[in-house]
Amino acid sequence: MNSLIWFRNDLRIQNNLALKKAIESSDQLEAIYIMPNDNEWFIGEAAQWYLNQSLGILEKELKALGIRLNYYRNNASEILNKKITKENIEAIFCNQSSNPIQIKIDEDVLSHLPQNCQLNYVGRDTILDSETLHTKTGTYYKIYTPFLNKFNQVITQNKLEQQLCQITKKQYFNLSERTTYLQDLQLLPKNKWYLKFEKYWEPGEKNAQKNIGQFIQNHLHEYDKLRDYVSEDATAKISAAINFGEISTADLYQTLDQVLLTSNASCELGIHTFMKQIIWREFAKYSLYHFPDAYLKSVYQYCDNEVLWNGDDILLELWKSSRTGIDIIDSAMHQLYEEGWMHNRSRMVVASFLTKNLGIHWLKGARWFWNNLVDGDLAINTMGWQWVAGTAPYSAQFNRIFNPIIQEQKYDIKNKYITKYLPSQPILNQPIVSISESSRAAKKRYIKIKQENY
Numbered sequence: 001m002n003s004l005i006w007f008r009n010d011l012r013i014q015n016n017l018a019l020k021k022a023i024e025s026s027d028q029l030e031a032i033y034i035m036p037n038d039n040e041w042f043i044g045e046a047a048q049w050y051l052n053q054s055l056g057i058l059e060k061e062l063k064a065l066g067i068r069l070n071y072y073r074n075n076a077s078e079i080l081n082k083k084i085t086k087e088n089i090e091a092i093f094c095n096q097s098s099n100p101i102q103i104k105i106d107e108d109v110l111s112h113l114p115q116n117c118q119l120n121y122v123g124r125d126t127i128l129d130s131e132t133l134h135t136k137t138g139t140y141y142k143i144y145t146p147f148l149n150k151f152n153q154v155i156t157q158n159k160l161e162q163q164l165c166q167i168t169k170k171q172y173f174n175l176s177e178r179t180t181y182l183q184d185l186q187l188l189p190k191n192k193w194y195l196k197f198e199k200y201w202e203p204g205e206k207n208a209q210k211n212i213g214q215f216i217q218n219h220l221h222e223y224d225k226l227r228d229y230v231s232e233d234a235t236a237k238i239s240a241a242i243n244f245g246e247i248s249t250a251d252l253y254q255t256l257d258q259v260l261l262t263s264n265a266s267c268e269l270g271i272h273t274f275m276k277q278i279i280w281r282e283f284a285k286y287s288l289y290h291f292p293d294a295y296l297k298s299v300y301q302y303c304d305n306e307v308l309w310n311g312d313d314i315l316l317e318l319w320k321s322s323r324t325g326i327d328i329i330d331s332a333m334h335q336l337y338e339e340g341w342m343h344n345r346s347r348m349v350v351a352s353f354l355t356k357n358l359g360i361h362w363l364k365g366a367r368w369f370w371n372n373l374v375d376g377d378l379a380i381n382t383m384g385w386q387w388v389a390g391t392a393p394y395s396a397q398f399n400r401i402f403n404p405i406i407q408e409q410k411y412d413i414k415n416k417y418i419t420k421y422l423p424s425q426p427i428l429n430q431p432i433v434s435i436s437e438s439s440r441a442a443k444k445r446y447i448k449i450k451q452e453n454y
């Protein structure tokens with residue numbers, strides 16, 4: 001049987017159930033990656049650099065297995081149907097995605113698929129199936145803690161093992177002719193602003209495994225104590241690797257489970273705290289799956305009322321370009337632009353400042369993050385912004401506003417973060433808004449909106 005293995009955000013060989021099934025079932029196998037032409041929310045600009053590197057590495061790994069990776073840009077259904085006819089393809093294998101954009105693409109593919117070809121979902125991009133986790137009344141979870149409890153109740157060693165597999169070379173695949181090149185995807189913009197990312201990131205499955213191994217050995221035991229300090233190198237920095245599927249989260253979760261068995265009591269809190277972050281990721285994927293428009297509008301629709309968002313675009317530009325006059329905000333925004341990544345606490349602080357103190361709709365901030373993060377993920381970015389903005393059931397209250405000055409004093413030990421990232425010649429030496437006045441004004445706006453809606 002001639003088959004295709006369709007890669008999405010599962011750019012790995014090991015523990016890739018779809019790839020394993022495709023290898024076992026096929027006489028001839030070709031790999032493909034398809035990017036749509038016209039959807040800004042399919043992938044952000046900085047993440048395109050990461051994708052480019054990761055695909056290049058995957059191409060080599062697949063070649064060693066006798067599998068050619070070809071690249072396409074355009075309508076997935078048209079591309080697949082042409083290949084099916086021309087190359088006598090009888091089966092397409094892939095991991096199921098919880099991303100609403102990919103789900104729509106898949107629906108379109110399925111509705112136009114010729115009868116002689118099947119689309120087979122084998123694995124998925126989450127540990128548990130978002131479709132099957134429900135409350136006692138059959139609704140989906142809207143708050144993290146009950147979801148976490150359910151996750152812990154459902155997860156078993158058996159469930160994790162079902163998602164793991166080793167891949168070995170099948171001798172009789174003949175490497176098919178190369179018909180496309182990675183450059184055909186045009187992932188890298190002409191302006192080479194992304195070149196600096198090479199200093200910070202090592203894409204590829206093997207690097208991801210190495211980096212997570214080092215984190216587990218050196219930092220996991222004190223993750224609970226240090227993870228919030230913005231200047232400390234205390235988190236795993238594996239978000240891009242996870243989002244592109246260079247590591248399977250089921251594999252990671254099982255590894256953590258095993259570390260837990262052999263570690264001493266003083267390390268347990270660090271391991272549990274880290275596991276909870278992996279489950280936050282599950283929850284973000286689950287939430288966007290069940291509310292697929294959330295990346296475009298507030299889950300609480302009344303929160304999109306313009307009364308709540310009275311900040312102007314000049315303030316937005318100052319925020320983007322590290323010119324707010326508030327050291328921790330400007331440092332964090334500089335870190336984002338320089339590294340394509342920002343510490344989680346900094347993400348919360350800058351998002352709170354934009355939405356509450358500057359009164360700018362969370363979607364404008366989410367879009368800037370999306371285009372500047374190498375780890376940009378539709379579900380997590382959406383949840384992160386709506387959580388901080390207070391516009392969804394899973395979020396903090398709108399009137400919970402981070403004070404950036406206090407955050408800086410608490411989480412930037414000895415000003416290390418600011419010393420490292422603050423642009424050397426600040427254009428402003430006083431804040432663009434008064435923190436206390438703008439916080440009071442934000443609370444008033446919110447009270448007004450809530451009164452009008454209840």
Ligand SMILES: Cc1cc2nc3c(=O)[nH]c(=O)nc-3n(C[C@H](O)[C@H](O)[C@H](O)COP(=O)(O)OP(=O)(O)OC[C@H]3O[C@@H](n4cnc5c(N)ncnc54)[C@H](O)[C@@H]3O)c2cc1C
Pocket residue numbers: 227235236237238239240242243277278280281282284342343344345347348351369373375376377378380381382383384385388
């Ligand atoms: C406004 C905002 C936007 C965000 N946008 C993204 C995004 O686009 N992509 C992204 O991967 N993360 C996003 N996050 C979550 C978090 O900031 C990053 O996952 C984390 O900083 C990545 O660094 P790390 O790998 O060192 O994390 P670690 O602290 O080492 O955590 C390990 C892993 O757990 C998961 N994780 C950690 N924190 C969270 C969280 N709060 N929610 C969901 N999963 C989490 C990630 O997969 C992460 O790699 C956002 C958070 C906020 C507040």
